[in-house]
Amino acid sequence: MANPNDIEGEPGQSAVRKRYASATDVARIAGVSQSAVSRAFSEGGSVSPKTRQRVIDAAKQLGYQPNLIPRIMLKHRSSLIAVVIGGMHNPFYAGIVEIFSREIQKKGSTVLLFSVDQGEYIDDVIPLVLGYRVDAIVSALSIVSQAAAESCAKMNVPVVLFNGKVRNDWVASVCSDNVAGGRDVASLFIRKGARRFAYIAGKRGNMASDDRLAGYLGGLAAEGISDVSIVYGDFRFEKSFEATCELMRQDSWPDAIFCANDLMAIGAMDAIRSRSGRRIPEDVMVAGFDDIPAAAWPSHSLTTVRQNGPQMVSEALNIMDRIIEGKSAVGGLLRLISADLQERRSTARPPR
Numbered sequence: 574m575a576n577p578n579d580i581e582g583e584p585g586q587s588a589v590r591k592r593y594a595s596a597t598d599v600a601r602i603a604g605v606s607q608s609a610v611s612r613a614f615s616e617g618g619s620v621s622p623k624t625r626q627r628v629i630d631a632a633k634q635l636g637y638q639p640n641l642i643p644r645i646m647l648k649h650r651s652s653l654i655a656v657v658i659g660g661m662h663n664p665f666y667a668g669i670v671e672i673f674s675r676e677i678q679k680k681g682s683t684v685l686l687f688s689v690d691q692g693e694y695i696d697d698v699i700p701l702v703l704g705y706r707v708d709a710i711v712s713a714l715s716i717v718s719q720a721a722a723e724s725c726a727k728m729n730v731p732v733v734l735f736n737g738k739v740r741n742d743w744v745a746s747v748c749s750d751n752v753a754g755g756r757d758v759a760s761l762f763i764r765k766g767a768r769r770f771a772y773i774a775g776k777r778g779n780m781a782s783d784d785r786l787a788g789y790l791g792g793l794a795a796e797g798i799s800d801v802s803i804v805y806g807d808f809r810f811e812k813s814f815e816a817t818c819e820l821m822r823q824d825s826w827p828d829a830i831f832c833a834n835d836l837m838a839i840g841a842m843d844a845i846r847s848r849s850g851r852r853i854p855e856d857v858m859v860a861g862f863d864d865i866p867a868a869a870w871p872s873h874s875l876t877t878v879r880q881n882g883p884q885m886v887s888e889a890l891n892i893m894d895r896i897i898e899g900k901s902a903v904g905g906l907l908r909l910i911s912a913d914l915q916e917r918r919s920t921a922r923p924p925r
Contacts (some may be wrong), residue, residue: 594635602673754878755788767829813840833859
């Protein structure tokens, strides 16, 4: 018997296997009309249980999946949410993607993941994303150009940024309170008797890194401290290791280092222990930001500022739902989520 997924070739030629089974193939095997196949796969479709079962059995035999494109064209909704992310090396954002995917699937939608290898902006990938007729875009990167925002506006696609403060009529943001987190770290260092301060930033111009630095500098300035060494670690372990070695070459070695994320803080701790012989926290205190799982490992026991990932995802979904359902315009919405200081051994120095 011929395989229903094969089509006949010319005489003397072998049959060519089709890539996908069609609704017509299912209808032929099930002995029903093509419209009955469509109704069987449509929620609330008018079809008898017996016919529906025949269609499902035929679909399983053929490996058939309904084509979503006609449904998208009819309803103007794809139930696809684009997640655009860079820096998947950071466990915090990897965790965010996992939480977001799980919650989106609970709502009956599907996540499309797009990765941006370089830079801080999603402009270049926007045309590709919009080609999938997504209902919304979420990104831990920034939209920098008006043209990119207008492209989303023309397609009525809302954009929600994580820890990005670029906002306009088409872009909303969900941010941790990065400034307050930096200020809390400064207060902790001062309370523990630190005298020489440093900051290992992420990328130049990164908004989250800049806000954490602003809070840190503000907290120190309130105590009359303005001398802070600043180096860049690109949010990566290896770069932070190198940046910490650079700090060690300075005449005035810091005794308190705040890092813009936990990966860099762990890199700083490894550099201190392996290259300087100094002790943590007795000689140098280190703090990070994010509270990734590794921060709590006994070998690190890193003091850090915890970002509330689940709440950030929940707020992003609420914003998207309101916009998609037409209950709210994006209108430059900003949701600020509190971030809590988690004290661990890396700053457990008795107050001086």
